[in-house]
Amino acid sequence: DSGVTQTPKHLITATGQRVTLRCSPRSGDLSVYWYQQSLDQGLQFLIQYYNGEERAKGNILERFSAQQFPDLHSELNLSSLELGDSALYFCASSEGDSPSYEQYFGPGTRLTVT
Amino acid sequence: AQSVSQHNHHVILSEAASLELGCNYSYGGTVNLFWYVQYPGQHLQLLLKYFSGDPLVKGIKGFEAEFIKSKFSFNLRKPSVQWSDTAEYFCAVIRTGANNLFFGTGTRLTVIP
Numbered sequence: 001d002s003g004v005t006q007t008p009k010h011l012i013t014a015t016g017q018r019v020t021l022r023c024s025p026r027s028g029d030l031s032v033y034w035y036q037q038s039l040d041q042g043l044q045f046l047i048q049y050y051n052g053e054e055r056a057k058g059n060i061l062e063r064f065s066a067q068q069f070p071d072l073h074s075e076l077n078l079s080s081l082e083l084g085d086s087a088l089y090f091c092a093s094s095e096g097d098s099p100s101y102e103q104y105f106g107p108g109t110r111l112t113v114t
Numbered sequence: 115a116q117s118v119s120q121h122n123h124h125v126i127l128s129e130a131a132s133l134e135l136g137c138n139y140s141y142g143g144t145v146n147l148f149w150y151v152q153y154p155g156q157h158l159q160l161l162l163k164y165f166s167g168d169p170l171v172k173g174i175k176g177f178e179a180e181f182i183k184s185k186f187s188f189n190l191r192k193p194s195v196q197w198s199d200t201a202e203y204f205c206a207v208i209r210t211g212a213n214n215l216f217f218g219t220g221t222r223l224t225v226i227p
Contacts, residue, residue, distance in 0.1 A: 002157050033215075043204060043217035056213030090158065099146055099208045099215060100165060105158035 003027065004093050004106035012112045018079040021109045025072055025093030031055070032074040033094070033103060034066055038087035049074055050097035081113045118207050120218035127195050128226050135190040135221050137179075137205030144210040147188040149179055150217075153201045161203075164188065175199070197227045 003026035013019055025032050034046040036059075045058035049068035060066075063081075068074040078085060088108045094101040117140045127133060139145060149161040162173025169181040179190045188205060205218040 002159070004157070035217075042219040045214050045216070048213050058214050092158075097213070099213060102160050102163075103215070105150075107157050 002104040002106060004091060004104050006089075006091050006106040006109050008109060009107070010110045010112070012114065013081060014114055015081055015083060017081050017113075018077065019081065019111065021076040021078070021089050021091075021111070023074045023076070023091030023093075023106060025074070025091075026104055029093035029095050029104070030072065031094045031097050031101070031103075032068055032072070033092040034060075034074070034076050035090040035092065036087045037090060037108070038084075041087075043090075046076070048097075055097050078111070083113050086111055086113045118205055118216050118218040120203075120205055120221050122221045123219070124222045124224070126224045126226065129197055130194050131225075133190070133192040133195045133199070133223070135203055135205075135223070137188045137190065137218060139186050139188070139205075139207040139216075141186075141207065141209055146208045146210060147179070147181060148206040148208075148215070149173065149177070149188075149190050150204040150206060151201045152204070152220075158204070161190070195223070195225050197225045199223060200225045 005024045007022045030051045033048045037043045046060040048056040066076045090108045092103040092105045094103045119138045147164040150158045151161050152158045162171050164171045164181045202220045204220045208215045
């Protein structure tokens with residue numbers, strides 16, 4: 001157990017819908033990272049927040065957005081869902097905002113868009 | 115664009131065999147390098163990382179990796195694998211000072227008892 005929790009574990013929804021994925025970082029960690037893992041694209045970095053502020057952006061679509069709340073949990077919002085958005089979405093947390101800090105990964109949320 | 119290549123998609127070994135998983139990256143500047151492991155049904159865990167210094171890095175569970183700058187490689191090795199090493203292994207690279215971690219596509223290792 002990494003100490004990072006993600007809810008829900010599984011999510012099945014239809015195209016065009018909007019979903020919210022939630023991540024609670026390890027106690028004391030200020031950074032939250034979101035990743036998408038799909039069969040064709042592999043594991044891709046989406047976005048990072050540090051202490052409530054966006055710190056880095058990767059291959060995140062405009063239909064996707066994220067935020068980190070004052071209690072440091074984070075939410076990833078996916079809207080206008082397409083079949084290709086079906087993937088495993090991981091959250092990771094770390095103590096600091098640079099990669100020198102180890103990232104601890106959550107168990108992931110499996111999203112299926114039908 | 116920066117990329118990470120793991121050429122072995124699936125490796126099958128018998129217990130006690132030696133392991134080497136390849137990882138090559140395309141970025142020409144200074145990089146930080148990582149190997150992560152994902153055991154069946156579990157989350158990703160850090161095996162080892164290289165930032166600077168000795169290019170031979172020791173990680174957990176007897177794994178090591180060698181950074182060869184001239185070859186843009188960071189291969190993972192273990193002299194004698196165990197059944198419990200069955201997992202998926204991901205190499206990851208980040209440019210020094212950046213926050214975008216680029217992952218390889220992963221190598222699935224199956225160890226036969």
